[in-house]
Amino acid sequence: MDPFTSIGLSLRDLLAALGLADWFIDLIMAALRAAILGTVALLAFMFLTWLERKVIGRIQDRLGPTYAGPIGILQPIADGIKTITKEIIIPKGADRAPFIVGPILAATAALAVFAVIPFGPDTGHGPLVGTTLNVGLLYILAVGAAGIVAIIMAGWGSNNKFAVLGTFRAVAQLISYEVPQFLSIVTVAMLAGTMELGQIVQIQHVPFIFPLFLTAQIFLLSGVAEAGRSPFDLLEADSEIVAGFHIEYSAMMFALVQMAEYIHAFAISCIFVTLFLNGWAWPFLPGLAPIWFLVKSFGVFLILIWFRGTLPRFRIDQMMAFNWQFLVPVSLVNVILIAILNRVLVVSAGWSASDPNTAWPWGLAMFAANLALMVIVLGIMGRAGRQQRMRDEEKVRGRSFAAATGK
Amino acid sequence: MVEPFGFIGVFIAVAIVLASVPLLLNWVLAPHKPNQIKSETYECGIETQGDTWVQFKAQYYIYALIFVIFDIEAVFLLPWAVAYNQIPLAGLIAMIVFIVLLADGLVYAWRKGDLKWA
Numbered sequence: 001m002d003p004f005t006s007i008g009l010s011l012r013d014l015l016a017a018l019g020l021a022d023w024f025i026d027l028i029m030a031a032l033r034a035a036i037l038g039t040v041a042l043l044a045f046m047f048l049t050w051l052e053r054k055v056i057g058r059i060q061d062r063l064g065p066t067y068a069g070p071i072g073i074l075q076p077i078a079d080g081i082k083t084i085t086k087e088i089i090i091p092k093g094a095d096r097a098p099f100i101v102g103p104i105l106a107a108t109a110a111l112a113v114f115a116v117i118p119f120g121p122d123t124g125h126g127p128l129v130g131t132t133l134n135v136g137l138l139y140i141l142a143v144g145a146a147g148i149v150a151i152i153m154a155g156w157g158s159n160n161k162f163a164v165l166g167t168f169r170a171v172a173q174l175i176s177y178e179v180p181q182f183l184s185i186v187t188v189a190m191l192a193g194t195m196e197l198g199q200i201v202q203i204q205h206v207p208f209i210f211p212l213f214l215t216a217q218i219f220l221l222s223g224v225a226e227a228g229r230s231p232f233d234l235l236e237a238d239s240e241i242v243a244g245f246h247i248e249y250s251a252m253m254f255a256l257v258q259m260a261e262y263i264h265a266f267a268i269s270c271i272f273v274t275l276f277l278n279g280w281a282w283p284f285l286p287g288l289a290p291i292w293f294l295v296k297s298f299g300v301f302l303i304l305i306w307f308r309g310t311l312p313r314f315r316i317d318q319m320m321a322f323n324w325q326f327l328v329p330v331s332l333v334n335v336i337l338i339a340i341l342n343r344v345l346v347v348s349a350g351w352s353a354s355d356p357n358t359a360w361p362w363g364l365a366m367f368a369a370n371l372a373l374m375v376i377v378l379g380i381m382g383r384a385g386r387q388q389r390m391r392d393e394e395k396v397r398g399r400s401f402a403a404a405t406g407k
Numbered sequence: 408m409v410e411p412f413g414f415i416g417v418f419i420a421v422a423i424v425l426a427s428v429p430l431l432l433n434w435v436l437a438p439h440k441p442n443q444i445k446s447e448t449y450e451c452g453i454e455t456q457g458d459t460w461v462q463f464k465a466q467y468y469i470y471a472l473i474f475v476i477f478d479i480e481a482v483f484l485l486p487w488a489v490a491y492n493q494i495p496l497a498g499l500i501a502m503i504v505f506i507v508l509l510a511d512g513l514v515y516a517w518r519k520g521d522l523k524w525a
Contacts, residue, residue: 030414034421042425084429087437092446107426108419115418116411130418131411138485139415160448161455164463172467179477186481189488247449252433256426317524320470324513324522328477332510335484336503339491343499354492 008033034115037130041114044294045262046076051298052262052305059309079255086251094248095157102154103246103253106260109146113267116140118198120280120289137185137195140271141178144226147264148174151235154257155245166244169316170228170235176323177225177232183331184219187212187338188275191353197271201279205359209276211366212338214374216276218331220303223268225323228261229304231311234319269300330377341369469521473513480509 008029015025050065050073057064065072090096116136133139148171155167188208192200209216225232236244246257273279273296280289314322345351351362448455487494487502516522 027417030417031421034414034418037418038421038425084433085436086433087439088433089441089445091448093448104423104426104430108422111422111425112415112419115415131414133411133415141481158448161450168463168467172470175474176470179474182477182481183484186484186488189485190491193489193492195485195489242449251437252430256430259426320524321522324470324473325517328513329510332506332513336506339499339503343496 033130037114038111041111041263041266042259044266045259046080048262048266048298048301049076049079049258051301052308055302055305056309059306083252083255088253089248089250091159091248093159095159098153098157099248100253102150102157103249103256103260105153106147106150107256107263109143109150110260110263110267112143112146113140113264113271116197117267117270118201118274118279119293121202121286122198132196132198134194134196136197137189141182141185144178144264147260150260151245154249158245158248160248162241162243163245163247165241166235166247169241170245172316173225173228173232173234173319176320177222177327180218180323180327180331181222181226183328183335184212184215184222185275187215187331187335190335190339191342193354197274197279201274201281203354204278204281205353205356206363207276207278210363211353211370212276213367213370214330214334215338216272218327218334219275220268220272220300222323222327223272224265224304224307225319227265227268227304229265230308231313232319233313234316265304266297266301269297269304272300273297326381333377334373337369337373338366341366466524469516473516473521476509476512480506 011032012025012029015028020028053075054064054072065075068074068078090099115130116133116139117130118132119130122132151170151174152167155163155170158164188200189195191208191211192203194200194203228235234244236246241247246254249257270293273293277296277300279296280293282289282292285292342353345362345365349358349361349365351358351365353359353362355362483505484502487498491499
């Protein structure tokens, strides 16, 4: 039995010894689990803000935070004290109710995802931290949609034109990228045969990143867009619309919006680890499952930070084209290809994901097919790009500098 | 205890508390000195003109319409995906036809130029 479960069981025994009713003990345990889960998410948020600033600093040849504590590790606490003592400014003409509820809803929606994330195996005493939900994947999508509503409330309630612009962009981006994200989730559900996240981890005899290489990439890209992080941070493009939907927020309200964003990004990393990287599994010390899960999640988050440090922001037309003309068609083809190929492998070779003996040959065959599809897609894209460039050059050719500038 | 939705209810309640307690603390700790200029709408220092809540670019609306097509698809695809391992070949072919029909809608919108940001 792992240490986490035994602590929980002894606590339950302690409560039972106090002579409390069963339903009351259940309620206390649920509230405790919820509080632990929420606190872990908040601590992860604090750690991630520090990590991001440090890593981005290094990428940009700076040191990042250094003063607060050793290597700046206390910086998030300093930030917290600062934001909590600043004045909350509610702008003139703001619609107060959505303006105030917006950040709270955003943070709640971002946190709510963690209720179904499996941090460790179910050892017969119930799930480790959250709960086992048989429609887990659907729940994640639904809660993600609540985050969009929060952004609309925040932006629309601010009575600010930049905020409204940011809101429109946010809605366009978030609903668009929900489509490839959903299609990649469908592919996972297809191979796993379930929507329950714990079972999806257990069925991965071979980590799904191999058989679903393309799907994993589509999920990560659309996840970055869903979290509104760079390079898809159009909803808060600083150089165009100042800060987008949260322009009018100050003090803790701003911190809540920021928190929602980071926790959403962290939730995306956690879901990525669950779906594609075999969740809590690790070659040694299986008792420390949650630790390994968090290590993997921080690893995936580092990739998101790397994106942010490397790529410039998309233009809005590029962003929409990237989704509707690239990600969506590719993921539709991907779903069909995976469906057919998996059926062929199961029927003809007898290899399948659920059989531990044949999982690896199955996974590698699928991986090869993924690579082939990637080569084809990139070939088509490259050709289309070259043709577009030739057309553009054709337009410019023969036009003198004077004609182009009007001088 | 009605797992799992009972727990999710408790968790969402706890999440709301976790989000609103810092806000309340902030309300208690921070100063309240609003004045005319401070609570102006911030639009890069230029005074705000006219109504903020105006009608807006129709392009966003077209994307929303296309999104609805695929969102409906979600309702049909997920149950099929869960049953994928057990269904016969006919079910597989039927769903591929369904996906192709949906992709057809996307291709139509593409050909009409609706996916171009204008």
